[in-house]
Amino acid sequence: MSGLDIQNLSAGYGGRPIVEGLTLPLLSPGEVVSVVGPNGAGKSTFLRALAGLIPAHGTIRLDETELTGLSLADRAKRVTYMPQTLPQGVALSVLETVVASIRATPLGGASFTDQQAVERAYEVLQRIGAEALAGQRLDRLSGGQKQLAGLAQALAREPRLLLLDEPTSALDLHYQLRVLDLAREAAAERGMTVMIVLHDLQAAARVSDRIAVMAKGRLVAFGTPDEAVTPAILAEVYRVSARVQRCDRGVLQVMIDDVLTS
Template identity: 55%
Template sequence: MTKMLSHGDALRIEGLTTGYGGHVVVDALTLAPMLPGQVVSLLGPNAAGKTTLLRALAGLHHASGAVRLGEVDLLSLPLADHARHVTYMPQSLPQRVALTVLEAVIGALKASPIAGEPLSGHAITERALDVIERVGIGHLAMEGLNHLSGGQRQLASLAQALVRQPRVLLLDEPISALDLHYQLRVMKLVRALARESGMIVVMVLHDLSIAARWSDRIVLLSQGRLVTDGPPAEAITAQALADVYRVAARVRADADGLHIVIEDTL
């Protein structure tokens, strides 16, 4: 994987405003720097602006303000150059794609090759197969994407994102279609890769307990604005859940992690 990055390569978001169709969804958002090796989860109810923020960071929505990765001004880059630094995994792959899993992962690497590391055809295939195996779908490498289940397609999409070895990996609900085994496998893999490479991972999740267990940091949003930002035990509180989700909850932190019990609606 790529070398460990310094804190000078942090992702900085300042005064970010973005939306679509003439509608502002995220308004003047500023976050503390996201550091290399961190796993950051975006939480919040529906329409909180999580996916819109993620797509703006991916260069897929127009945005104003500042988004910088180290010394790189991401908002000023053409999409092809932006993709060399940042990789986005959407909620689902396009339907009816007549490619095998291996072909799709190889295509992702060729579309956005790793800077300074020209690869031969054999090396590209080996890298793609290695990532497919790490994701846990080596047995599906020669299967067509159009023959996979929703969960299998989600894993293939993750392999496409990881093979590019991005500096920033953006994941939109990466475990929504997965069973418990693969949910755990994906979360362990994503955190391990962040630690190994210094990659910054920013993902949208809905499961509070999974986010609390596997994230270094939680960014809780509501109506496009920041509510809380910090380590899980500081960001996920009973008061925050009442304010944002309108639920009564008990939240307790101990040596085993953060325990969240939702008791009723408000």
């Protein structure tokens, strides 16, 4: 059975539970799933648990392999996690960091010649429209440029499961759309499962096959955008009065009318 199976997952920090008993239907290869919810819902904790960066209990099975029993190094061969912010003080060029990611891939990365690795890295940067950043040092980039560099590193690894934690938060509108389109392309063309934490509900609806809505560490709703983003769910989770409808181009739109105080 291929895909990602998450059953009864719990995770937290310092003995304090953040995510509790979270279960999702089987996620298929090539599927894009957005994780949405208010601040403090446990979205980033959930992704970090999937990546093996914090202790977790439950079942995380990817293509018949149980991830919770793997070392971090073995899990990283299958799963790539892109955090909200990249490490500070990295003096390598963007091209060098993408080459390093290619070298770390489990399938053939080490067998590339130096020239092949550089060509592959530049190809990835071109795909996301960031080839102009190739020679720039990572520690001298803006926040948005760093996110593009991080995305290039993540895509270069070609994982089975790609985890993106708020990948558009520092990007302008053009690159927000570009990054989301790239996530969809990566899922469709490479057959990877992509999970994205987003705050923008319309962006989540645009990019996702299905959406997981979280609140207080638990799953509140899961389904297609039309099933998961409804006035009733927005009222329950976000405490707002809202209208949800599709425009004449078929794009789901969320219009917030007021906050709910009771």
